[in-house]
Amino acid sequence: MDTTSIEQMIQEGLPDAKVVVTGDDGVHFEAHVVCASFSGKSTLQRHRMVYATLGKYMGNEIHALGLKTQSPEEAG
Numbered sequence: 001m002d003t004t005s006i007e008q009m010i011q012e013g014l015p016d017a018k019v020v021v022t023g024d025d026g027v028h029f030e031a032h033v034v035c036a037s038f039s040g041k042s043t044l045q046r047h048r049m050v051y052a053t054l055g056k057y058m059g060n061e062i063h064a065l066g067l068k069t070q071s072p073e074e075a076g
Helices: 003-013 043-057
Strands: 018-022 028-034 064-070
Touching: 003 018, 003 028, 003 043, 028 043, 043 064
Parallel strands: 028 064
Antiparallel strands: 018 028
16 A cells, blocks of 8 residues: 555545645555545544545555544644
8 A cells, every 4th residue: 555545545535635645664654634524523523534535444454544634724
């Protein structure tokens, strides 16, 4: 799994999101996701939305994913 694939999957699941994924070892990643759909949602709800875009890859090809999720207002 590579960062570009993860970015594309998140982008497809959350079309209004801006996504940046980093990770050097192919199994541990960090994602910064800014999405208008996050407005008014808790951190847990936001993370579940992102995890839903990655489906079966979470816990398998993607061993760990650190998330920073923000609405556009929070991102400034």
